[in-house]
Amino acid sequence: xxxxxxxxxxxxxxxxxxxxxxxxxxxxxxxxxxxxxxxxxxxxxxxxxxxxxxxxxxxxxxxxxxxxxxxxxxxxxxxxxxxxxxxxxxxxxxxxxxxxxxxxxxxxxxxxxxxxx
Amino acid sequence: xxxxxxxxxxxxxxxxxxxxxxxxxxxxxxxxxxxxxxxxxxxxxxxxxxxxxxxxxxxxxxxxxxxxxxxxxxxxxxxxxxxxxxxxxxxxxxxxxxxxxxxxxxxxxxxx
Numbered sequence: 001x002x003x004x005x006x007x008x009x010x011x012x013x014x015x016x017x018x019x020x021x022x023x024x025x026x027x028x029x030x031x032x033x034x035x036x037x038x039x040x041x042x043x044x045x046x047x048x049x050x051x052x053x054x055x056x057x058x059x060x061x062x063x064x065x066x067x068x069x070x071x072x073x074x075x076x077x078x079x080x081x082x083x084x085x086x087x088x089x090x091x092x093x094x095x096x097x098x099x100x101x102x103x104x105x106x107x108x109x110x111x112x113x114x115x116x117x
Numbered sequence: 118x119x120x121x122x123x124x125x126x127x128x129x130x131x132x133x134x135x136x137x138x139x140x141x142x143x144x145x146x147x148x149x150x151x152x153x154x155x156x157x158x159x160x161x162x163x164x165x166x167x168x169x170x171x172x173x174x175x176x177x178x179x180x181x182x183x184x185x186x187x188x189x190x191x192x193x194x195x196x197x198x199x200x201x202x203x204x205x206x207x208x209x210x211x212x213x214x215x216x217x218x219x220x221x222x223x224x225x226x227x228x229x
Contacts, residue, residue, distance in 0.1 A: 003160075031215050043203065043219035056216045090161065094215060106217060108153075108161040 002026065004093050004109035012115045018079040021112045025072050025093030032074040033106060034066060037088040046089075049074055050096060078114075086116045119144045121206045123220035130194050131228050138189040138223050140178075140204030150180055150187040151205040151217070161203070164189075174198070194227045201225075 005024045013019050025032050033056075034046040045058040049068035066076040072093075078085055092106035120143040130136055142148060152164040165173045167180040167187060178189045187204060204220040 033215055033217070035217075035219075042221045043217075045216050045218065048215045050215070058216070092217075096215065104215065105163050105166070106215070107163075110160045 004091055004107050006089075006091050006109040006112050008112060009110065010113050010115075012117060013081050014117055015081055015083060017081050018077060019081060019114060020075050020077045021089055021091075021114070023074045023076075023091030023093075023109060025074070025091075026095075026107055029093035029095050029107070030072050031094045031096040031104070032068055032072065033092045033094075034074070034076050035090040035092065036060075037090055037111070038086075043090070046076065081116045083116050086114060088113050119206055119208070119218050121204050121218050121220035123202075123204055123223050125223045126221070127224045127226065129226045129228065132196055133193050136189075136191045136194045136198070136225065136227075138202050138204075138225065140187045140189065140220060142185050142187065142204075142206045144185075144206060144208055146208045148180070148182075149207045150178070151207070152176070152178055152187075152189050153203045153205055153219075155201040155203070157200070164202070194225075196227045196229060199225055199227045 007022045031050045033048040035043050037043045047066050048056040052068045063079045068074045088111040090111045091109045094104040094106045096104050122141045150167045153161050154164045155161045176191045180187050201222050201224050203222045205217040207217050
């Protein structure tokens, strides 16, 4: 199976702009999670989507949002960019059953490196 | 609150030496623990999880609920083990399972 893909791989934006990142999960995976990775804060959970619904959310401001489409592809959006939003944004997908009875392995994409100037 | 602590930022060893990467967690519920590895210029990938009790690439990790630890061990380090290692915790957080809380990571450098 093809792995998790993320586009674009690199992005440079200016403060105040907004940005949309895209993630295509592994075929058959219905759960998509997003993480932010920075040198200072490490890997931090942003949110998770399952069947087009946000099920879990991390401690990030409302400028960070996301959505999931019926084909399980997901996008995340950051509005009014700040310098501190510069980071590697990782997407992970996992197979999951409806009853959510256990933790499933997450498969990570290569990430989108966002630089805010 | 849930937390994962990896006390060492860098662990430097010689080839053939034993390796132990430390991980402690804080969680009052039933935890699931993972070790993820990131080799140079590669994506983050799962190395092992406590529930499977496997040995992957010679690495093992045992969940010690009494000490709330999940240390990663390998008896004889190889140069190809050089990478960034992350310990991660999951459980029933905020109504969902699929949230990983990562430690800060430990860089393992194996010298010839």
